[in-house]
Amino acid sequence: xxxxxxxxxxxxxxxxxxxxxxxxxxxxxxxxxxxxxxxxxxxxxxxxxxxxxxxxxxxxxxxxxxxxxxxxxxxxxxxxxxxxxxxxxxxxxxxxxxxxxxxxxxxxxxxxxxxxxxxxxxxxxxxxxxxxxxxxxxxxxxxxxxxxxxxxxxxxxxxxxxxxxxxxxxxxxxxxxxxxxxxxxxxxxxxxxxxxxxxxxxxxxxxxxxxxxxxxxxxxxxxxxxxxxxxxxxxxxxxxxxxxxxxxxxxxxxxxxxxxxxxxxxxxxxxxxxxxxxxxxxxxxxxxxxxxxxxxxxxxxxxxxxxxxxxxxxxxxxxxxxxxxxxxxxxxxxxxxxxxxxxxxxxxxxxxxxxxxxxxxxxxxxxxxxxxxxxxxxxxxxxxxxxxxxxxxxxxxxxxxxxxxxxxxxxxxxxxxxxxxxxxxxxxxxxxxxxxxxxx
Amino acid sequence: xxxxxxxxxxxxxxxxxxxxxxxxxxxxxxxxxxxxxxxxxxxxxxxxxxxxxxxxxxxxxxxxxxxxxxxxxxxxxxxxxxxxxxxxxxxxxxxxxxxxxxxxxxxxxxxxxxxxxxxxxxxxxxxxxxxxxxxxxxxxxxxxxxxxxxxxxxxxxxxxxxxxxxxxxxxxxxxxxxxxxxxxxxxxxxxxxxxxxxxxxxxxxxxxxxxxxxxxxxxxxxxxxxxxxxxxxxxxxxxxxxxxxxxxxxxxxxxxxxxxxxxxxxxxxxxxxxxxxxxxxxxxxxxxxxxxxxxxxxxxxxxxxxxxxxxxxxxxxxxxxxxxxxxxxxxxxxxxxxxxxxxxxxxxxxxxxxxxxxxxxxxxxxxxxxxxxxxxxxxxxxxxxxxxxxxxxxxxxxxxxxxxxxxxxxxxxxxxxxxxxxxxxxxxxxxxxxxxxxxx
Numbered sequence: 018x019x020x021x022x023x024x025x026x027x028x029x030x031x032x033x034x035x036x037x038x039x040x041x042x043x044x045x046x047x048x049x050x051x052x053x054x055x056x057x058x059x060x061x062x063x064x065x066x067x068x069x070x071x072x073x074x075x076x077x078x079x080x081x082x083x084x085x086x087x088x089x090x091x092x093x094x095x096x097x098x099x100x101x102x103x104x105x106x107x108x109x110x111x112x113x114x115x116x117x118x119x120x121x122x123x124x125x126x127x128x129x130x131x132x133x134x135x136x137x138x139x140x141x142x143x144x145x146x147x148x149x150x151x152x153x154x155x156x157x158x159x160x161x162x163x164x165x166x167x168x169x170x171x172x173x174x175x176x177x178x179x180x181x182x183x184x185x186x187x188x189x190x191x192x193x194x195x196x197x198x199x200x201x202x203x204x205x206x207x208x209x210x211x212x213x214x215x216x217x218x219x220x221x222x223x224x225x226x227x228x229x230x231x232x233x234x235x236x237x238x239x240x241x242x243x244x245x246x247x248x249x250x251x252x253x254x255x256x257x258x259x260x261x262x263x264x265x266x267x268x269x270x271x272x273x274x275x276x277x278x279x280x281x282x283x284x285x286x287x288x289x290x291x292x293x294x295x296x297x298x299x300x301x302x303x304x305x306x307x308x309x310x311x312x313x314x315x316x317x318x319x320x321x322x323x324x325x326x327x328x329x330x331x332x333x334x335x336x337x338x339x340x341x342x343x344x345x346x347x348x349x350x351x352x353x354x355x356x357x358x359x360x361x362x363x364x365x366x367x368x369x370x371x372x373x374x375x376x377x378x379x380x381x382x383x384x385x386x387x388x389x390x391x392x393x394x395x396x397x398x399x400x401x402x403x404x405x406x407x408x409x410x411x412x413x414x415x416x417x418x419x420x421x422x423x424x425x426x427x428x429x430x431x432x433x434x435x436x437x438x439x440x441x442x443x444x445x446x447x448x449x450x451x452x453x454x455x456x457x
Numbered sequence: 458x459x460x461x462x463x464x465x466x467x468x469x470x471x472x473x474x475x476x477x478x479x480x481x482x483x484x485x486x487x488x489x490x491x492x493x494x495x496x497x498x499x500x501x502x503x504x505x506x507x508x509x510x511x512x513x514x515x516x517x518x519x520x521x522x523x524x525x526x527x528x529x530x531x532x533x534x535x536x537x538x539x540x541x542x543x544x545x546x547x548x549x550x551x552x553x554x555x556x557x558x559x560x561x562x563x564x565x566x567x568x569x570x571x572x573x574x575x576x577x578x579x580x581x582x583x584x585x586x587x588x589x590x591x592x593x594x595x596x597x598x599x600x601x602x603x604x605x606x607x608x609x610x611x612x613x614x615x616x617x618x619x620x621x622x623x624x625x626x627x628x629x630x631x632x633x634x635x636x637x638x639x640x641x642x643x644x645x646x647x648x649x650x651x652x653x654x655x656x657x658x659x660x661x662x663x664x665x666x667x668x669x670x671x672x673x674x675x676x677x678x679x680x681x682x683x684x685x686x687x688x689x690x691x692x693x694x695x696x697x698x699x700x701x702x703x704x705x706x707x708x709x710x711x712x713x714x715x716x717x718x719x720x721x722x723x724x725x726x727x728x729x730x731x732x733x734x735x736x737x738x739x740x741x742x743x744x745x746x747x748x749x750x751x752x753x754x755x756x757x758x759x760x761x762x763x764x765x766x767x768x769x770x771x772x773x774x775x776x777x778x779x780x781x782x783x784x785x786x787x788x789x790x791x792x793x794x795x796x797x798x799x800x801x802x803x804x805x806x807x808x809x810x811x812x813x814x815x816x817x818x819x820x821x822x823x824x825x826x827x828x829x830x831x832x833x834x835x836x837x838x839x840x841x842x843x844x845x846x847x848x849x850x851x852x853x854x855x856x857x858x859x860x861x862x863x864x865x866x867x868x869x870x871x872x873x874x875x876x877x878x879x880x881x882x883x884x885x886x887x888x889x890x891x892x893x894x895x896x897x
Contacts, residue, residue, distance in 0.1 A: 022642040026640050027656055031660050034677055046659070093677055093679065094677055138657070141616065146616055146620055149616070173465070176586055178586050179773075181459050184586055185463070201465065202463070203462040217471060219780070223574065328619070333619075334617045334764045335617075
């Protein structure tokens with residue numbers, strides 16, 4: 018469970034301010050990404066399940082409140098804020114969101130939250146961290162999986178993740194994005210993701226000879242054993258494995274020129290009649306390296322990818338933001354925008370429409386939520402939570418993954434994203450409103 | 458608590474193999490970073506406290522074992538592995554480590570683990586994820602703090618971290634590296650780090666006017682209030698704040714040309730007699746941007762840094778590895794190495810000596826642990842755990858942070874790191890040994 022104090026301090030000072038000022042009317046925030054990272058034609062929505070669990074379970078425990086009230090910043094905040102408001106605090110809002118696994122583009126809301134202002138504000142920090150990270154990993158995984166052209170990609174990045182929690186979230190998001198499995202056992206247990214593993218160099222080093230190391234491993238793991246070949250010399254190890262008389266189902270290459278080595282290893286294996294033995298490659302792989310190997314025709318049957326998935330090393334943070342778009346004022350929902358240079362937004366709650374033609378997506382339209390349906394288009398944001406309760410359990414991860422692959426297959430190379438005329442008008446009106454207000 | 462299944466599958470298959478083969482003798486692994494990231498002259502060791510807690514608490518619960526034994530990979534593993542070995546599994550090893558906050562360089566062990574082989578192996582994944590990430594963040598924080606030349610830097614990155622766990626670890630590591638505080642309330646509670654916060658644009662947007670927004674905030678947070686100026690227009694907001702008659706202790710700039718704006722805002726404040734009001738700057742800052750602002754003489758009194766600290770966006774993963782360096786064979790500890798291209802290691806347990814001259818560090822020497830002391834040098838690795846129990850509680854984080862700043866002040870611009878002659882000899886001998894073995 019994520020503690021209620023897992024938030025930025027200003028969310029709590031603002032909550033106290035809203036509470037004190039009686040500003041408990043409803044507000045709408047939208048979570049979206051301002052710009053896609055370089056060389057990422059789409060993102061893949063992910064993390065919603067964890068986000069909804071957080072919203073359902075959010076509570077200020079006695080310890081949380083006791084700690085908060087002694088902070089110097091809260092000295093002037095009346096006791097009732099802690100003893101009444103925070104003690105009974107629940108997230109009571111409504112949430113609309115893209116289903117996990119949905120391809121998404123810049124400025125399109127991934128999650129839209131409507132709740133009493135302090136509730137909607139307080140959850141910003143966790144929603145951004147959870148949705149932002151998992152959406153980023155799922156997108157990277159999808160690109161890596163595309164590059165592998167049908168060869169399975171296994172996520173191996175736990176050791177390079179930003180701690181154990183990040184490792185777990187990355188394994189789940191990578192599976193949504195199309196990975197075939199993970200090395201992280203806890204992710205297998207918790208999410209039902211297929212787990213896979215081979216052997217480490219330390220295994221080989223532990224035995225007096227590589228042959229002993231391979232034979233010993235085969236005693237316990239005959240069918241599932243994957244033999245690591247590069248501890249000393251890949252080709253000699255291959256020959257030793259062949260000479261040992263084992264019938265390996267798979268071998269692993271982890272260093273050196275993977276293209277050349279895979280061909281040499283393949284030739285040795287084939288010459289020994291081990292045509293069924295598969296070759297698995299690991300070692301600082303990403304979508305570019307994999308595409309090169311696949312294009313070159315390297316006889317590699319599967320890839321293990323670590324750092325590039327679990328940290329999204331080429332773009333480790335999305336420009337994800339969570340912006341106030343509407344606020345109740347005088348019983349009316351008023352669209353609001355921010356005018357900071359380079360950071361302006363469109364006012365009001367939105368819907369994203371994906372326009373389809375012959376089964377392919379041809380463009381997206383971001384429209385005001387209240388606009389009528391757009392012809393031949395699917396609305397992507399769905400209501401997933403009402404009054405703080407989930408409307409349905411999350412779909413199975415296997416289904417989420419399959420749907421993601423299918424939807425990615427419908428995308429053009431570059432997706433046009435339009436803003437509906439009504440939404441553009443609303444932005445202009447809001448700007449005029451703000452300018453007029455500025456002058457007063 | 459970190460589940461025992463938070464590890465790569467191969468750690469568990471190898472553990473079963475070692476157990477089955479009776480390979481329960483002691484082994485030594487060292488955790489080190491192969492190469493420093495670009496433009497990072499040093500790293501700062503961090504994460505040890507969490508790592509030691511993990512080692513002390515590591516248990517295979519009933520559910521862990523039940524789940525593991527049904528995995529297809531474990532079909533042939535005898536039940537006693539689960540019912541006896543894993544049920545009573547404890548980490549019983551010895552650990553030597555650098556104190557948190559110690560500057561460290563490539564190839565220098567940060568942690569050295571000596572334990573029965575399966576225990577030492579199993580913990581690799583979590584040790585790498587925990588130490589690797591926090592060491593990376595602490596190093597980045599130290600560089601950012603150096604750039605700020607005495608102005609406080611506050612870590613604001615929770616929302617961009619790789620999930621809530623990563624946010625917490627990043628806040629702690631950034632404090633070790635020299636940050637003055639964090640925005641993450643849970644990090645304040647758990648680690649005693651000073652928390653700070655301002656207001657969000659949404660606060661300003663919620664009120665009919667900026668003046669109302671500022672006044673309302675001041676009612677509850679008079680002394681600690683930090684006023685955000687860039688929601689609509691920074692200079693107009695400054696004027697409104699002045700006209701409101703409030704006596705702000707601090708204002709925040711979050712967009713635009715921070716150099717120019719800070720001078721203009723400073724001039725407006727000074728002209729209004731608000732010379733005590735400090736200016737705090739945020740918005741995609743890193744050590745380069747901060748150094749530019751400081752060098753230009755921008756009147757900025759403190760910096761908030763987010764993404765660059767919580768994700769170390771320019772180098773989100775270290776090349777941290779955990780390598781077998783010695784193994785008991787026939788009652789004797791035998792140094793081992795790996796010869797994979799570009800990944801070779803030095804054999805045997807090591808010590809790192811920091812050679813000092815007039816209070817300044819002039820070079821490091823990586824030596825075999827058994828070598829005699831080096832003149833005028835401090836041994837950096839200390840014993841922190843014996844038989845799976847910590848020898849002492851971790852020092853206070855405030856002391857760790859102060860020691861880190863002091864040690865960073867003793868470093869040369871570029872640190873020479875030598876390998877002791879005895880260790881180089883040992884590597885050559887191990888290579889010859891391995892080559893001879895290869896030929897058999």
